[in-house]
Amino acid sequence: MKFVMTQAVCPEGLQMLDGIADVYVADNQDPNNYLDEMKNADALIVRIAKCDGHAIENSPNLKVIGRTGVGYDSVDVKTATAHGIPVVITPGANNRSVAEHAVAMMFALSKNLVEAQTEMCKGNWEIRGAKKAFELEGKNVGILGLGAIGRETAKICEGCGMKIAAYDPFLSKEQVEGYGAEYYENYEELLKISDVVSIHVPLTEETRNMISRKQLSEMKKTALIINCSRGGIINEADLTEALKAGEIAGAGTDVFCNEPPKTDDPLLNCPNLIVSPHSAAQTREAVIKMAQMCVKGCLAVAEGKKWPFVADRSVYDHPKWKDAEYAEV
Ligand SMILES: NC(=O)C1=CN([C@@H]2O[C@H](COP(=O)(O)OP(=O)(O)OC[C@H]3O[C@@H](n4cnc5c(N)ncnc54)[C@H](O)[C@@H]3O)[C@@H](O)[C@H]2O)C=CC1
Numbered sequence: 100m101k102f103v104m105t106q107a108v109c110p111e112g113l114q115m116l117d118g119i120a121d122v123y124v125a126d127n128q129d130p131n132n133y134l135d136e137m138k139n140a141d142a143l144i145v146r147i148a149k150c151d152g153h154a155i156e157n158s159p160n161l162k163v164i165g166r167t168g169v170g171y172d173s174v175d176v177k178t179a180t181a182h183g184i185p186v187v188i189t190p191g192a193n194n195r196s197v198a199e200h201a202v203a204m205m206f207a208l209s210k211n212l213v214e215a216q217t218e219m220c221k222g223n224w225e226i227r228g229a230k231k232a233f234e235l236e237g238k239n240v241g242i243l244g245l246g247a248i249g250r251e252t253a254k255i256c257e258g259c260g261m262k263i264a265a266y267d268p269f270l271s272k273e274q275v276e277g278y279g280a281e282y283y284e285n286y287e288e289l290l291k292i293s294d295v296v297s298i299h300v301p302l303t304e305e306t307r308n309m310i311s312r313k314q315l316s317e318m319k320k321t322a323l324i325i326n327c328s329r330g331g332i333i334n335e336a337d338l339t340e341a342l343k344a345g346e347i348a349g350a351g352t353d354v355f356c357n358e359p360p361k362t363d364d365p366l367l368n369c370p371n372l373i374v375s376p377h378s379a380a381q382t383r384e385a386v387i388k389m390a391q392m393c394v395k396g397c398l399a400v401a402e403g404k405k406w407p408f409v410a411d412r413s414v415y416d417h418p419k420w421k422d423a424e425y426a427e428v
Pocket residue numbers: 168169170171190191193194197243244245246247248249266267268269270299300301302305306327328329353354377378379380381
């Protein structure tokens with residue numbers, strides 16, 4: 100068996116392929132640079148790299164695509180599904196890590212930690228008290244997308260004494276309330292009442308730019324917004340304007356429309372912004388869980404078994420999968 104990886108998974112994941120598969124790790128994430136290797140590949144594992152239709156169509160032996168993570172917006176799932184190629188994902192492998200990262204951003208922003216560090220190290224002790232911090236306890240946190248990460252974030256926020264409200268059009272009022280959150284049918288109304296907004300929706304045609312100038316201008320001036328989901332869900336140019344104009348009090352973002360963003364990207368020069376390099380899931384724990392879950396699923400599919408954690412289960416309607424059974428998870 101041959102596995103191609105756009106970037107190596109962690110050693111704990113690689114070890115699972117010892118003696119089972121040859122592994123080719125591309126040193127560049129551009130599909131054009133590993134297309135030759137795809138000619139006889141059984142599996143392709145991508146991290147945040149793009150996997151386009153061209154790469155899929157030029158891989159005659161390809162049986163499975165693995166995505167070490169949850170967001171599969173970078174993979175052409177439609178083309179893969181049309182070819183009967185499941186896209187294995189790893190739901191739940193990084194939910195705790197990303198939720199902790201989102202809450203860490205809430206704490207850092209509400210306590211002005213980054214500014215305090217930067218100014219104090221420049222010798223400016225007067226930063227002390229220059230801008231009042233605030234407590235998270237008692238504040239409204241509005242969660243967009245109450246999936247695995249949204250729910251874990253809600254759980255941590257609840258422990259901090261925050262009031263939880265959520266918008267998720269794929270969940271009923273009863274389900275949302277069952278998770279301890281106040282139900283909002285309209286996300287714009289949720290944004291208006293939130294002291295902190297935390298975004299945990301996938302990037303889709305519906306969610307792209309769901310937070311733009313209008314929504315930002317209607318938020319509380321004291322509000323914080325955190326995006327550990329995907330770049331493009333908040334319109335970056337509009338966020339830049341809103342932060343510069345003081346329309347909201349601060350933002351934390353782990354994700355960007357273009358990754359990495361250019362150093363002269365105007366967003367990076369905004370006041371009250373904290374950033375991280377798409378690293379919310381890069382914890383010791385999550386990278387192992389993502390790699391192992393992804394490799395396990397890819398091996399099962401490459402061996403002809405159905406795997407339940409795939410981006411689109413309708414792939415199993417393809418004639419290739421007619422007589423196949425599910426693998427043991
Ligand atoms: N920064 C990072 O390193 C990471 C980012 N992510 C991003 O976080 C996203 C969420 O991950 P999980 O919670 O694990 O996925 P999930 O699939 O468990 O949850 C997503 C939730 O969003 C809801 N949703 C879908 N469309 C929506 C819409 N238009 N409005 C409101 N809610 C909507 C779904 O019903 C679902 O409950 C991923 O799609 C990925 O893009 C995930 C892991 C790591």
